Amino acid sequence: MALATSFGPGVLGRLDGSVKRSGAVTRRNISALRSAYWLVVISGFFEPLLYLLSIGVGVGGLVNKMALPDGRLVDYAVFVAPSMLASSAMSGALAETTFNFFGKMKFMKLYDGVLATPVRPMEVALGELTWAMIRGSLYSAAFLVIMVVMGLTSAGWALLAFPASLLVGLSFGGLGMALSTFLTSWQDFDVLGTLQFALFLFSGTFAPVSSYPEAVRLLIEATPLYHAVELIRGLTTGSPHPVLIGHAAYLVVMGILGLAVAGRRMGRLLLK
Amino acid sequence: MSPFRRPRPAPDQVTGPVGATGGAQAPDAPMIHARGLVKRFGDFTAVNGIDVDVARGESFGFLGPNGAGKSSTMRMIGCVSQPTGGVLRILGMDPRRQGTGIRARLGVCPQQDSLDPELSVKENLVSYARFFGIPRRVAKAKADELLEFVQLTERADSKVEPLSGGMKRRLTIARALVNDPDIVLLDEPTTGLDPQARHLVWERLFRLKQQGVTLVLTTHYMDEAEQLCDRLVVMDGGKIVAEDSPRALIERYSTREVVELRFGAASLEDMAGKLAGLGERIEVLPDRILLYAFDGDEAAEAVTGRGLTPSGTLVRRSTLEDVFLHLTGRTLVD
Numbered sequence: 001m002a003l004a005t006s007f008g009p010g011v012l013g014r015l016d017g018s019v020k021r022s023g024a025v026t027r028r029n030i031s032a033l034r035s036a037y038w039l040v041v042i043s044g045f046f047e048p049l050l051y052l053l054s055i056g057v058g059v060g061g062l063v064n065k066m067a068l069p070d071g072r073l074v075d076y077a078v079f080v081a082p083s084m085l086a087s088s089a090m091s092g093a094l095a096e097t098t099f100n101f102f103g104k105m106k107f108m109k110l111y112d113g114v115l116a117t118p119v120r121p122m123e124v125a126l127g128e129l130t131w132a133m134i135r136g137s138l139y140s141a142a143f144l145v146i147m148v149v150m151g152l153t154s155a156g157w158a159l160l161a162f163p164a165s166l167l168v169g170l171s172f173g174g175l176g177m178a179l180s181t182f183l184t185s186w187q188d189f190d191v192l193g194t195l196q197f198a199l200f201l202f203s204g205t206f207a208p209v210s211s212y213p214e215a216v217r218l219l220i221e222a223t224p225l226y227h228a229v230e231l232i233r234g235l236t237t238g239s240p241h242p243v244l245i246g247h248a249a250y251l252v253v254m255g256i257l258g259l260a261v262a263g264r265r266m267g268r269l270l271l272k
Numbered sequence: 273m274s275p276f277r278r279p280r281p282a283p284d285q286v287t288g289p290v291g292a293t294g295g296a297q298a299p300d301a302p303m304i305h306a307r308g309l310v311k312r313f314g315d316f317t318a319v320n321g322i323d324v325d326v327a328r329g330e331s332f333g334f335l336g337p338n339g340a341g342k343s344s345t346m347r348m349i350g351c352v353s354q355p356t357g358g359v360l361r362i363l364g365m366d367p368r369r370q371g372t373g374i375r376a377r378l379g380v381c382p383q384q385d386s387l388d389p390e391l392s393v394k395e396n397l398v399s400y401a402r403f404f405g406i407p408r409r410v411a412k413a414k415a416d417e418l419l420e421f422v423q424l425t426e427r428a429d430s431k432v433e434p435l436s437g438g439m440k441r442r443l444t445i446a447r448a449l450v451n452d453p454d455i456v457l458l459d460e461p462t463t464g465l466d467p468q469a470r471h472l473v474w475e476r477l478f479r480l481k482q483q484g485v486t487l488v489l490t491t492h493y494m495d496e497a498e499q500l501c502d503r504l505v506v507m508d509g510g511k512i513v514a515e516d517s518p519r520a521l522i523e524r525y526s527t528r529e530v531v532e533l534r535f536g537a538a539s540l541e542d543m544a545g546k547l548a549g550l551g552e553r554i555e556v557l558p559d560r561i562l563l564y565a566f567d568g569d570e571a572a573e574a575v576t577g578r579g580l581t582p583s584g585t586l587v588r589r590s591t592l593e594d595v596f597l598h599l600t601g602r603t604l605v606d
Binding site for chain 1: 354371376380382386387389392447
């Protein structure tokens with residue numbers, strides 16, 4: 001009997017059930033788009049575009065050509081555009097997995113209902129992360145199209161940068177969800193917002209990290225957006241380098257760790 | 273039109289690959305079986321070693337004041353809270369290892385509505401059904417059926433927010449039925465509802481009971497327990513202090529009738545002294561005296577026979593409330 005129980009449904013069967021349940025969590029968000037939530041989703045597209053136009057193109061007109069690591073000189077907009085792509089992948093994923101996830105967990109009490117069904121905490125985390133990725137991928141795709149049209153990258157490199165931007169979303173989504181389980185009030189989001197803005201400003205986004213003092217540079221190189229920006233810039237500027245694998249690995253580890261922490265913590269918080 | 277199939281098959285079609293042992297359960301085995309069940313939160317013991325058996329098709333109640341351990345017990349049965357100690361089997365399965373399989377066959381109506389404010393009334397049901405792996409097409413048909421059952425068909429496309437408390441509760445009950453559950457858990461199903469809304473909920477729950485669904489509910493309304501429960505336990509301080517059918521509990525812990533006596537501004541303690549010897553038992557409440565007797569009218573006459581003139585006399589049948597007062601030694605404080 002015990003054997004039949006443990007092996008009867010099979011590992012694949014279990015996995016299938018798990019994937020379906022995560023999928024149902026993702027699908028719930030698509031149903032929710034019919035509410036005012038779609039406005040929130042659309043707005044995420046404009047932010048990086050406005051930055052690109054104002055700073056990349058506007059301020060870029062006043063700035064000299066930038067030197068890439070491989071020595072090539074490019075327009076400032078070419079240098080800034082991948083930063084905006086990485087930042088928007090980050091902020092899209094964080095918006096979904098911090099503000100919205102926290103709201104659903106603590107304020108709407110949504111998961112109290114969900115966890116009374118066969119769905120497990122980790123499946124909720126996976127389902128929400130998948131949704132954050134879908135949302136982020138739409139922004140990234142649209143932004144990459146704009147970059148190609150503006151001549152800031154080539155179509156081929158844009159195709160490679162797209163999965164990289166998904167990885168950035170996955171990574172920050174995992175981080176955001178894990179952070180959310182530690183937040184207790186809406187006030188905590190102010191702190192989070194400030195940290196996020198600091199990352200946005202200093203992660204080699206608007207100026208190369210080599211222009212900072214040594215200590216600051218080391219600090220920045222330990223933070224996640226730096227690796228996201230470097231990975232994506234390496235691709236959109238057409239300068240692949242083995243170092244990019246290191247940046248990607250950093251993001252993979254952060255995503256997996258975040259997801260694992262989030263699943264565990266959700267179980268602890270909601271299944272007392 | 274019944275939204276439920278009878279007799280209930282083992283609903284493996286909605287459970288997916290988990291819970292394979294559930295179908296192997298003997299037909300007369302208890303749906304819920306607990307021995308020495310304990311739940312502790314740090315130093316606080318919410319549930320202190322209770323024994324419970326709930327049979328198939330039974331309507332079972334946990335009665336008790338706030339903090340008695342009812343909700344903690346319900347959360348353990350619902351497999352969203354791990355027991356700290358003791359034995360717990362639900363549908364023959366172990367919640368520690370087979371939580372997913374058990375939850376697939378439960379319907380849960382929590383104390384606080386956890387409806388999805390971003391979805392319509394109908395989408396709330398469809399989306400919830402998807403968590404059980406029910407295909408969307410089937411879920412939509414089921415949602416229509418259930419909205420009919422809880423009389424919310426006209427609000428199908430409405431948002432959840434504008435619904436009244438009673439409507440939200442009915443929607444939550446409908447949501448608890450999307451997977452054709454073997455057991456429906458209802459945690460204080462009518463708390464906070466106005467009398468009309470309460471009666472509508474009771475009526476729907478009674479229909480479920482008639483259809484043979486196993487109902488497990490908590491309440492601190494005595495009339496609710498009398499209406500809905502075949503059998504109940506009274507909990508106090510995490511322990512079970514009595515267990516039986518409502519009728520049998522009333523017979524054992526109360527008398528057939530109760531006379532409620534009011535004496536205006538007079539000292540009730542003094543009056544109680546003068547009533548000594550009448551009926552089987554006398555209880556002094558802050559505002560009235562309860563005189564427990566087999567024949568209430570006879571007892572009331574004996575009161576006036578002693579020359580006492582109550583400002584108000586009410587002879588009524590004994591209720592669970594009287595049992596409750598007797599067992600827990602206090603009035604309900606919410």
